[in-house]
Amino acid sequence: MSKKPTATADKKADAGTTPASAPINAQLTKEQRIELYRQMVRIRRFEERSLRAYQAKKIGGFLHLYIGQEAVAVGCCSLMGKNDHVITAYRDHGHAIAVGMDTKPLMAELYGKVTGCSKGKGGSMHYFEPSMNFWGGHGIVGGQIPLGTGLAYALKYQGLKGAAMAFMGDGAVNQGAVHEAYNLAALWDLPVIFVIENNRYSMGTSQERSSAGPGLAQRAEAYGMEWATCDGHDVYAVRATMDKFLTRAREQSKPAVVEIDTYRYRGHSVADPDKTYRDKAEIEEYQRTKDPITLFQRTLVDEGVLNDALIEQIDTEARAEADAAADFSEASPYPTVEDIQKDVYWEVDHADKRTSEGRLFFDN
Amino acid sequence: MPLITYREAIRHALAEELERDANVVVMGEEVAQFNGAYKVTEGLLARFGPKRIVDTPISEAGFIGMGIGASMLGIRPVMELMFWSFYSVAFDQILNNAANVRYMSGGKINCPIVVRGPANGGTNVGATHSHTPENVLANHPGVKVVVPATAADAKGLLKSAIRDNDPVFFLENTLLYGEKGEVPEGEHVVPLGKADVKREGTDLTIVTYGRSVLHSLKAAEVLEKEHDLSVEIVDLRSIRPLDIDTVLKSVAKTHRVLIVEEQKPFASVGSQLSDMIQRMAFDELDGPIHRLSTVDAPAIYSPPVETEQLPNPQRVLKAALAAVK
Numbered sequence: 001m002s003k004k005p006t007a008t009a010d011k012k013a014d015a016g017t018t019p020a021s022a023p024i025n026a027q028l029t030k031e032q033r034i035e036l037y038r039q040m041v042r043i044r045r046f047e048e049r050s051l052r053a054y055q056a057k058k059i060g061g062f063l064h065l066y067i068g069q070e071a072v073a074v075g076c077c078s079l080m081g082k083n084d085h086v087i088t089a090y091r092d093h094g095h096a097i098a099v100g101m102d103t104k105p106l107m108a109e110l111y112g113k114v115t116g117c118s119k120g121k122g123g124s125m126h127y128f129e130p131s132m133n134f135w136g137g138h139g140i141v142g143g144q145i146p147l148g149t150g151l152a153y154a155l156k157y158q159g160l161k162g163a164a165m166a167f168m169g170d171g172a173v174n175q176g177a178v179h180e181a182y183n184l185a186a187l188w189d190l191p192v193i194f195v196i197e198n199n200r201y202s203m204g205t206s207q208e209r210s211s212a213g214p215g216l217a218q219r220a221e222a223y224g225m226e227w228a229t230c231d232g233h234d235v236y237a238v239r240a241t242m243d244k245f246l247t248r249a250r251e252q253s254k255p256a257v258v259e260i261d262t263y264r265y266r267g268h269s270v271a272d273p274d275k276t277y278r279d280k281a282e283i284e285e286y287q288r289t290k291d292p293i294t295l296f297q298r299t300l301v302d303e304g305v306l307n308d309a310l311i312e313q314i315d316t317e318a319r320a321e322a323d324a325a326a327d328f329s330e331a332s333p334y335p336t337v338e339d340i341q342k343d344v345y346w347e348v349d350h351a352d353k354r355t356s357e358g359r360l361f362f363d364n
Numbered sequence: 365m366p367l368i369t370y371r372e373a374i375r376h377a378l379a380e381e382l383e384r385d386a387n388v389v390v391m392g393e394e395v396a397q398f399n400g401a402y403k404v405t406e407g408l409l410a411r412f413g414p415k416r417i418v419d420t421p422i423s424e425a426g427f428i429g430m431g432i433g434a435s436m437l438g439i440r441p442v443m444e445l446m447f448w449s450f451y452s453v454a455f456d457q458i459l460n461n462a463a464n465v466r467y468m469s470g471g472k473i474n475c476p477i478v479v480r481g482p483a484n485g486g487t488n489v490g491a492t493h494s495h496t497p498e499n500v501l502a503n504h505p506g507v508k509v510v511v512p513a514t515a516a517d518a519k520g521l522l523k524s525a526i527r528d529n530d531p532v533f534f535l536e537n538t539l540l541y542g543e544k545g546e547v548p549e550g551e552h553v554v555p556l557g558k559a560d561v562k563r564e565g566t567d568l569t570i571v572t573y574g575r576s577v578l579h580s581l582k583a584a585e586v587l588e589k590e591h592d593l594s595v596e597i598v599d600l601r602s603i604r605p606l607d608i609d610t611v612l613k614s615v616a617k618t619h620r621v622l623i624v625e626e627q628k629p630f631a632s633v634g635s636q637l638s639d640m641i642q643r644m645a646f647d648e649l650d651g652p653i654h655r656l657s658t659v660d661a662p663a664i665y666s667p668p669v670e671t672e673q674l675p676n677p678q679r680v681l682k683a684a685l686a687a688v689k
Contacts, residue, residue, distance in 0.1 A: 085437075087433075116470070117470065118468055118469055118470035118472075119470035119471070120470075121467055121468055121469075121470050122467075122468040122469065122470065126468040126469070128465075128468070128469035128470070128472050128473060129472070130436070130469070130472050130473055131472075135433070135436060135473070136465070136468070136469065137468075137469075138461070139460075140456055140460055143429070143456050143457070143460060143461060144461075145429075146425060146426050146427075146428070146429020146430050146432070146433060146457060147429055147430075147432055147433035147436070147457075147461060148433060149426070149429070149430045149433060150429065150430040150431060150432060150433020150434035150435070150436070150437075150439075151433045151434070151436070151437055153430055153433070153434045153439070154433070154434040154436075154437035154438065154439045155437070157389070157415070157434065157439055158437075158438075158439075176425060177425045177426065177429060177456065177457070180423040180425050180426025180427075180429075181426050181429070181430070183421060183423060183426065184420075184421070184423065184426050184427060184430055187421065341505075342471065343466060343467050343469075343470055343471035344466065344467055344505050344506050345466075345505075345506065345508075345530050346466065346474050346476075346529035346530050347528070347529065347530060349471055350529075355524065355527070355528070355555055355556075356508070356524070356528070356555050356556035356557040356558075356602075356605050357555050357556070357557040357558045357605065357607060358556070358557025358558060358559075358602060358605035358606050358607040358608070358609075359557070359604075359605055359606045359607075359608055360505075360557075360604065360605045361505065362606075362636070362640075364643065
């Protein structure tokens with residue numbers, strides 16, 4: 001692991017307190033704690049089920065699994081208010097579930113079915129649900145970060161008290177578009193939190209081999225932005241850190257960069273050989289000592305919130321939900337060839353409101 | 365009708381739409397305090413204030429991407445590219461994000477953004493600043509592409525573009541900004557996708573758009589006087605959507621076609637048109653379709669030679685005579 005510099009966010013203020021005792025966590029009801037746990041388990045079971053479907057050749061293209069990173073999306077998205085928005089990259093299943101999307105259309109999208117959340121037009125990397133303030137699901141590394149900044153711009157323009165969370169992986173921090181977005185957000189005090197999910201590898205290239213400087217989040221200093229790092233294996237820690245910056249963004253319209261340490265157990269995508277850049281021992285060590293679900297399960301057992309029966313029940317239900325999503329997908333029809341040219345233009349899909357004339361498509 | 369410049373016509377369209385819809389924001393490099401690199405936005409900051417007229421840093425990928433994100437939440441940004449040539453540094457934002465987000469979301473997201481600015485050669489600024497990307501842009505389903513030639517069209521089309529719920533790329537021309545034309549007073553809206561016959565004729569159809577319309581009109585006068593040729597000029601105005609019907613109607617009348625465009629010839633708007641015309645009006649043609657494009661090389665700097673690289677009245681004249689042989 002790279003050595004971490006000290007964040008601008010005052011760590012001393014937290015001295016003597018634990019993430020669990022931070023007010024945002026201390027106030028959680030028993031049911032809310034169980035719900036956080038359940039969300040993480042649901043994401044993991046969904047991902048495991050989708051992997052099996054992929055291996056059974058039910059799913060085309062890429063499949064970037066979120067297994068190991070569940071506490072990040074669940075922790076962050078559990079803090080969302082009415083005017084808070086989320087945008088992320090292609091490892092987007094966890095965020096989609098965490099904002100509340102139904103797993104049936106999510107799985108169906110992987111299967112390329114018309115019942116998918118994007119009608120089978122986006123695939124694994126392109127989940128969207130604007131009605132839940134979830135803006136994708138974007139395939140080009142770092143390309144979504146200016147869009148997330150634009151969500152924050154719109155909030156500020158409309159005078160709404162909200163914040164945008166723009167997620168990226170550690171591999172995105174070297175893209176120019178990310179730095180252009182940092183500059184705009186800081187220049188115009190936009191309420192956006194740039195969340196770096198640092199799972200240590202940009203595809204197969206480690207941080208040490210890809211990113212200059214002492215730390216990824218620290219680059220915020222060049223733009224006069226606040227930044228922090230955070231333990232992404234502990235959902236309470238994610239919530240405690242993010243709450244601070246989200247509140248500041250909503251109340252004072254200030255951007256920040258938060259780097260959340262996490263780890264993915266699976267390859268960059270399922271097609272990744274995953275043997276060239278890290279040891280099996282490293283993965284096993286994370287699974288043994290830092291698994292976010294196991295850690296939170298222990299915490300909640302210690303708190304007296306979870307017990308063996310409930311753990312078993314949550315797991316069984318999550319597996320059943322994932323299986324039901326797969327069955328739903330299996331039974332759903334594919335889009336038709338006629339569907340290919342729908343959802344291209346607003347005007348074509350609202351033909352009665354069309355104001356332009358002439359040809360929009362150019363097939364012979 | 366008042367005679368105003370192309371530049372003023374665009375400014376009027378912006379001002380009227382800013383007035384009409386509080387979600388319209390004009391953004392770009394030097395659009396506010398500097399009054400616009402080409403003075404298109406002159407006076408708008410004073411009239412509408414810094415919330416509506418926003419200077420951006422030189423950061424096209426950043427601010428255009430930001431505009432796209434804001435448009436998804438209901439803002440209607442009109443982004444100025446100082447030159448359309450700079451689209452290359454924002455290519456991913458423009459042609460991956462704006463063009464595809466509606467499709468990839470299964471129609472859940474709209475992107476009502478306008479990106480506008482000049483896209484032309486002829487100002488001796490070399491190859492990096494002289495791109496005409498209408499063919500590249502129009503190659504992406506999901507976007508609309510407009511290239512106005514006159515002041516009236518510039519105003520009417522820009523108003524339509526700003527009201528459109530799909531991303532519209534609006535390509536102006538620095539050499540047209542000072543050209544005056546009659547523009548109807550009051551609400552003047554020109555629908556996208558409607559070509560305009562700028563001159564009627566019977567012997568040859570010139571299909572063209574942008575500044576090449578002006579060259580073609582000049583050439584047509586000479587062809588009439590000195591060669592007794594009656595030339596019809598169809599100004600496409602909009603590349604996508606494309607009004608192919610007006611083109612075909614003219615071809616059915618003249619049976620001869622010359623396409624004039626300020627594009628490099630390979631896979632250009634002209635190549636698309638040629639394919640469509642030969643396929644849809646094969647029996648109407650009395651000869652092969654002719655094309656006049658920019659001479660196929662990066663834009664040369666040398667001022668007198670650049671004039672010869674681009675379409676100009678003399679080159680149009682020559683090409684027209686070849687097309688009716």
